[in-house]
Amino acid sequence: MIKVKGEIRLDSLLGYVVIGVLAVIFLAIFFSFVPVMLWISAFASGVYVRLTTLIGMRLRRIVPARIVNPLIKARKAGLEVDITQLETHYLAGGNVDRVVDALIAAQRANIDLVFERAAAIDLAGRDVLQAVQMSVNPKVIETPLVSAVCKDGIEVKVVARVTVRANIDRLVGGAGEETILARVGEGIVTTNGSAESHKVVLENPDLISETVLGKGLDAGTAFEILSIDIADIDVGTNIGAKLQTDQAEADKRIAQAKAEERRAMAVAREQEMSAKVEEMRAKVVEAEAEVPLALAEALRSGKMGVMDYYQLQNLEADTKMRRTIGNTEADES
CATH class of the missing domain: 3.30.479.30 (Band 7 domain)
Structure with missing residues (x-):
C-alpha cells in the first residue's frame, strides 16, 4: 500500500513538472511572438495599441518596434499620425523613424509639412529630415x-x-x-x-x-x-591673342601649301615645255638629216645646178658667221 502511494505521488510530481515545462515553453513563445513589453511601454506613454494589432504586425512581417516607437514619439510631439499610415510607409520600403523626425522638426520650425508629402519625399530617395533642416539652415x-x-x-x-x-x-x-x-x-x-x-x-x-x-x-x-x-x-x-597667333600660323601654312602647289605646277609646266622643245629639236635634226638627201636628189635629177649648190653653201657659211659674231657681242655685253 505504501509503494502504491509512492508511485502515485511520483507520477503526480512528474506530471506537474511536464506541465510546468510546457507552460514555460508556451510563455516563452507567447512573449517572443507578442511584444507585451512594447505594448506596456506604449500604454504607459499614453498611446493605446491593441495586442491584436501587434500580433497582426508580426504576421505581416513588420517589426513592431519600428512602428510603435515612432508612433509614441509622434504622439508625444502632438502629431496626429495614424498607425496604419506608418505601417503602409514601412511596407513600401520607407524609413518611418526619419519621416516622423522630419515631421517633428517641421512642426517646431513652423513649416507646413503633412505626412503624405514627407512619405513621398522619403520614398523618392531624398533625405526628408535633411531637407527640413536645410529649409531652416540654408x-x-x-x-x-x-x-x-x-x-x-x-x-x-x-x-x-x-x-x-x-x-x-x-x-x-x-x-x-x-x-x-x-x-x-x-x-x-x-x-x-x-x-x-x-x-x-x-x-x-x-x-x-x-x-x-x-x-x-x-x-x-x-x-x-x-x-x-x-x-x-x-x-x-x-x-584672343592665342587664337590670333594660331590663326596666323594656320594662314601661313595655307599660303605655304598654295605656294608649293604653284611651284609644283610650274615645274610640271617647265618639264612639259622641255619635252616639247626636245621633240621639236628631234624633228629639226630629222629634217636636217633629210637635207643632204634632198640636195643629192636635186643634183641627180637636174633640178639644181652646181652653182646653186655653191651659193647655198656660201649662204649657210655667212649665216654661221653672223651667228658667231652675234653670240660674241652678246657675251662681251
Whole structure:
C-alpha cells in the first residue's frame, strides 16, 4: 500500500513538472511572438495599441518596434499620425523613424509639412529630415572653377558660393544640386562673355551675381537660391591673342601649301615645255638629216645646178658667221 502511494505521488510530481515545462515553453513563445513589453511601454506613454494589432504586425512581417516607437514619439510631439499610415510607409520600403523626425522638426520650425508629402519625399530617395533642416539652415554650395572669355579676349576665372534653401514643395521631381551648379556656371560664362573688357568684370564682380540671380536659375529645382557670392576671381591667359597667333600660323601654312602647289605646277609646266622643245629639236635634226638627201636628189635629177649648190653653201657659211659674231657681242655685253 505504501509503494502504491509512492508511485502515485511520483507520477503526480512528474506530471506537474511536464506541465510546468510546457507552460514555460508556451510563455516563452507567447512573449517572443507578442511584444507585451512594447505594448506596456506604449500604454504607459499614453498611446493605446491593441495586442491584436501587434500580433497582426508580426504576421505581416513588420517589426513592431519600428512602428510603435515612432508612433509614441509622434504622439508625444502632438502629431496626429495614424498607425496604419506608418505601417503602409514601412511596407513600401520607407524609413518611418526619419519621416516622423522630419515631421517633428517641421512642426517646431513652423513649416507646413503633412505626412503624405514627407512619405513621398522619403520614398523618392531624398533625405526628408535633411531637407527640413536645410529649409531652416540654408546650405552653401561652392561651384568649381569656371573659366570664361570676355570680348577683349582675356580669360576670367571665377569661383562662386551659392546659398540655397530646400523647397519642400518641389523636392519630389525637382532637380538637384548638380543642376544648380550647371546653371550658375552658365550664368557666369554668359556674364563674362558679354562684358566688353575683363576690367569691367574685375571692377564690378557683383554684375555676375545680379545677372545670375535675374535669370531665375532655381526654377524647376528642389532648392531656392538665396544669394550668389563671388568667392574668387582671377585673370587667366590671353585667349584672343592665342587664337590670333594660331590663326596666323594656320594662314601661313595655307599660303605655304598654295605656294608649293604653284611651284609644283610650274615645274610640271617647265618639264612639259622641255619635252616639247626636245621633240621639236628631234624633228629639226630629222629634217636636217633629210637635207643632204634632198640636195643629192636635186643634183641627180637636174633640178639644181652646181652653182646653186655653191651659193647655198656660201649662204649657210655667212649665216654661221653672223651667228658667231652675234653670240660674241652678246657675251662681251
